[in-house]
Amino acid sequence: MLLSLTTTVQCTKQTTEEREVEQAGSAILRGETPPVDSVGKVGDYYINEKTAEFYGPKKSAEEGGWGAPVRFGKDISSKARILSGTGMPKNTDGNEGDWYLDKETKKLYGPKTKNQWGNGIVLGGNPNNGSNQDNDASLPNYRLGDEGKTLLAWTNPKTQVIDMRKDAKLNQVEKLEIGAVSEQRALQKFVLGDQVGIIGASAFKNCFYLEEFVFNRKLTTIEETAFQYCLYLETMELPEGLEVLGQQAFVSCVKLKKVVVPSTCKNIHGAAFEKCEALEEVVLKEGIENIYTNAFQGCKTLRKVVFPASLKGLGAGIFKDSGVTEVTFKGNVPESGLGQGTGSPFEGVATLEKIYVPEQFIEDYKAQLSDYKNIIHPIK
Known part of the structure; x- marks a missing residue:
């Protein structure tokens, strides 16, 4: 029948x-x-x-x-x-x-x-998408390349927790390849191996239910779209030592509430946190120099942001379609128009009410951001 x-x-x-x-x-x-x-x-x-x-x-x-x-x-x-x-x-x-x-x-x-x-x-017994009928225990969980220094792919879609530090081979890996752990729908927690320096592009893309990510001390690079559509991540305290935060690295992480960007990360590339609709708190540590186009576009819950004195440049529309109401600059006037586009960093923000700047630079800010001069005030 x-x-x-x-x-x-x-x-x-x-x-x-x-x-x-x-x-x-x-x-x-x-x-x-x-x-x-x-x-x-x-x-x-x-x-x-x-x-x-x-x-x-x-x-x-x-x-x-x-x-x-x-x-x-x-x-x-x-x-x-x-x-x-x-x-x-x-x-x-x-x-x-x-x-x-x-x-x-x-x-x-x-x-x-x-x-x-x-x-x-x-169903319920084969982690390799029908390629063979072996029992789960006889199938590898991952594939390595580059003499064991690169994780090419995680092959077991049933895995809920991956702790690279508990596997001697995985803990020697230095790079997660493009898409290495992407599409792992069962994955809830990931612990990065001690030697990993690079998280490749789209490495965790579409890991919809990933809730917890543990970083190491050697990570220097998060490439583009690395965590795109990780829908259950809520807090990301990026580690000291991180230098590169790629384009759209956390795009559409819709439950992400807090982000800490370390002092070693000089550049936050375009749309890094675009469409993180629940983002409430962004901590930008002293040392960050450039934030590129649309970095926080569509972050509708974000209200206040403080830029460190080390800031040198801002891209256009970094808060476009966001809910930002108050921005504080701790240093001199940053260059505008980094990356794509030449517009104001505040273009497309309908909610902006106050911009606070150091008193000694207030006239410089009013000249640079003339469209917003009436809401520019000295830091209290």
Whole structure:
């Protein structure tokens, strides 16, 4: 018997719905957040409609519960039909883009492409996306390159905590390659190895549920989009010794509330914290020299920012579409128009009410920021 469940990933319902797929089999549950342990029974399946991820079959708590999901849609606007039955699907079953769940072997096939179902993924037991059928314990968690100095990729999508310091080989790694730990949906905590100096571009991109990140003392570089869409990060106290903070390094970290940028980081590159909508506190330590275009664009919760006396230059629109109401400069007038664009650092800010500057430089600031001269005041 072939049964189907049609899923629209853009579903707006907030409650979890349950629907029986087989009278004597498991249920497929649906919601817009990852499933918690109290949801469903052992043997059930679960669809996160917001992220197009498929969990299951659920195991006992001792065996890991829901485990890590499998992504079944290309993006959150996709629609997918999940068919189910006993045995492998036939090429005549379903339509292009459909998925098929073999309830007997717990394999998920699809998406159907050019009239082919593919080899299938073993749900709940295979961390390598269907490439083989080995038990989890026999598969490597990561791949290294450059004689063990570079982490090329983390290959086990079920991992919830990665502590590089507890693995002798990982603790010798000096660089995380581009996208090395990206798309790890189960990952909640990451401890950086003692020797890592470079976090490569997009290294943790789309680690949606990463909540805690522990830095080391040797990190010098965070490249572009390194933490993009890490949706559950709340505090990032960047370590002393960090020198490079790349473009869009933390873009769309929507729950990030506090950021501390160390004195060793001379440059904050463009859009580094763009769309961090919950950002309330930014600590810029003495030593920072340049902040580039749109660095804090869209930070709607941000209200007050203090620039250190070491500041030399600002890009255009660094607070564009933010909620900033008060800015304090501790030093002389910084150069404007760094990077792309030549506009004012405050262009696009509708909420700005006060700019505080050292009394001896007040006329210089009024000349440089003439559009804002009426709200420029000496530091109290």
